[in-house]
Amino acid sequence: MNLMRDLQRIKQRFGIIGNYEGLNRALDIAVQVAPTDLSVLISGESGTGKEVFPQAIHSYSTRKHGPYIAVNCGAIPEGTIDSELFGHEKGAFTGATDSRKGYFEFADGGTIFLDEVAELPLSTQVRLLRVLETGEFIRVGSSKVQKTNVRVIAASNVDVTREIDHGRFREDLFYRLNTVPIRVPALRERGDDIILLFRKFAVDFAEKYRMPAIKADAEARIVLLNYSWPGNVRQLKNITEQISIIEKGRDISASILKAYLPDYDGVKLPAIIKREEEDKTFASEREILYKILFDMKSDMNDLKKLVYDLIQHGDTSITLGQPHTAVIEDLFRDEIQDRTGSAGPEGSRVEFPPHQLRDDIQDTEEIVEESLSLADKEVEMIRKALEKYSGKRKLAALELGISERTLYRKIKEHGIEL
Numbered sequence: 070m071n072l073m074r075d076l077q078r079i080k081q082r083f084g085i086i087g088n089y090e091g092l093n094r095a096l097d098i099a100v101q102v103a104p105t106d107l108s109v110l111i112s113g114e115s116g117t118g119k120e121v122f123p124q125a126i127h128s129y130s131t132r133k134h135g136p137y138i139a140v141n142c143g144a145i146p147e148g149t150i151d152s153e154l155f156g157h158e159k160g161a162f163t164g165a166t167d168s169r170k171g172y173f174e175f176a177d178g179g180t181i182f183l184d185e186v187a188e189l190p191l192s193t194q195v196r197l198l199r200v201l202e203t204g205e206f207i208r209v210g211s212s213k214v215q216k217t218n219v220r221v222i223a224a225s226n227v228d229v230t231r232e233i234d235h236g237r238f239r240e241d242l243f244y245r246l247n248t249v250p251i252r253v254p255a256l257r258e259r260g261d262d263i264i265l266l267f268r269k270f271a272v273d274f275a276e277k278y279r280m281p282a283i284k285a286d287a288e289a290r291i292v293l294l295n296y297s298w299p300g301n302v303r304q305l306k307n308i309t310e311q312i313s314i315i316e317k318g319r320d321i322s323a324s325i326l327k328a329y330l331p332d333y334d335g336v337k338l339p340a341i342i343k344r345e346e347e348d349k350t351f352a353s354e355r356e357i358l359y360k361i362l363f364d365m366k367s368d369m370n371d372l373k374k375l376v377y378d379l380i381q382h383g384d385t386s387i388t389l390g391q392p393h394t395a396v397i398e399d400l401f402r403d404e405i406q407d408r409t410g411s412a413g414p415e416g417s418r419v420e421f422p423p424h425q426l427r428d429d430i431q432d433t434e435e436i437v438e439e440s441l442s443l444a445d446k447e448v449e450m451i452r453k454a455l456e457k458y459s460g461k462r463k464l465a466a467l468e469l470g471i472s473e474r475t476l477y478r479k480i481k482e483h484g485i486e487l
Contacts, residue, residue: 075100082128083121086269087262091254095122102249103129108201110186110246111224113253116303122251123182123222132220135179138172143185150193152209161210173206176219186223186246187232191239197221198242221246256301263293266302270309281319283312288323296333448483451476455485 076096079085085096102109103126111119120139127137145153152161156171172181183189189197200206201221205214223246232238256263267285275282285293298304308329312321327333454465466476479485 079125083125085121086266087259089254089259089262091258095251095253098249098251099126100129102126104131106220108246108248109222109251111222111251111253113226114255114301115226116301117253117255118302119224119253120184122253123180126222127180130180132179136176137180138176139182139184140172141184143188147190150190151196154193155196155206155208157209158211165210171208173200173217173219177217180220180222183221183223185225187225187227187229187238194239194242198239198245201245256298256305260294263305264290266305267293267309270306271313274310274313278313283316283319283321285321285326289321289326292323292326292333296330447479448485451479451485
């Protein structure tokens with residue numbers, strides 16, 4: 070009961086609405102870690118209200134009388150982020166007309182909240198890691214080491230471990246920041262908290278604009294619960310404000326609400342998560358493997374056909390040694406059955422002509438020197454195209470990628486007989 074009373078007091082103080090178990094767990098962790106100086110990494114989607122948690126941690130910590138500075142790392146240009154965080158000396162860069170303190174100097178003895186910490190450049194991450202490990206930093210353009218006593222709380226709306234895999238975030242910095250992780254649940258996970266938040270926002274805007282508060286009927290409440298809320302609490306607040314101002318009636322039906330949710334699909338379905346970069350290397354290797362297997366199958370079929378034709382026509386140009394006979398019988402039995410309709414009595418062997426079974430294997434490989442003449446190759450390709458389309462020049466020309474007129478000229482030029 071004491072825990073619930075403490076959580077309720079925190080919610081009232083910081084304007085947190087809802088009773089979802091995941092939300093209560095996140096607040097409980099924040100209160101427990103507040104008296105320590107441990108670094109905290111808050112994760113959650115954009116618009117979930119992550120910025121409330123570092124305020125609560127600071128307020129319940131021993132640093133509550135010290136400064137609290139919130140920095141949006143994603144809003145500061147890469148070229149000036151080091152100067153903003155750690156300060157700079159006069160003349161350190163163009164436009165640096167005076168020395169300037171950075172946020173880590175201003176926050177000495179207090180807390181600094183680094184929102185969207187995954188947006189920090191790698192060079193700045195190295196500086197931040199040094200501050201976390203030793204409390205030391207150097208201004209831009211200076212060689213003097215300075216000390217600061219700051220507690221760092223960071224937040225990110227992206228998967229930092231994935232950023233590490235892609236080389237965009239330092240693993241050692243992640244473990245230094247992630248001493249205590251806090252996950253803020255997405256709005257779509259919070260169930261009835263959505264209705265409570267809608268009512269709270271409706272009352273707030275009614276007071277702000279001096280008008281009666283809007284109310285959602287039963288069907289509209291179902292729509293609120295079923296919507297995925299990609300913008301989370303921020304989106305719900307904006308939509309509630311829009312409806313409060315635009316709609317003349319104060320009773321909001323499902324049809325009215327859906328008009329403000331153009332991507333509403335009616336049902337919460339599992340989201341299809343697309344990886345930023347699907348494993349292209351694996352896909353490429355898989356395609357190569359499939360091609361190799363396909364080529365091997367084609368070669369095997371060609372080999373079957375060749376050996377079967379040799380057996381049928383009694384061709385002695387290729388001879389087989391006795392040890393290879395049984396292997397060929399097993400390998401080509403299905404092929405022979407397909408072509409002859411019978412595999413012979415069960416247990417019988419396929420008989421090969423005696424002149425094809427020898428004890429020695431003769432090397433009958435014949436080396437034929439290939440012509441490298443472009444004219445010969447051109448004639449060969451034209452003949453193949455004409456044979457493929459039974460002498461139809463129009464189709465053959467399309468296959469070769471030339472005009473029918475050019476094909477006719479080349480046929481005459483090379484004396485190709487149709």
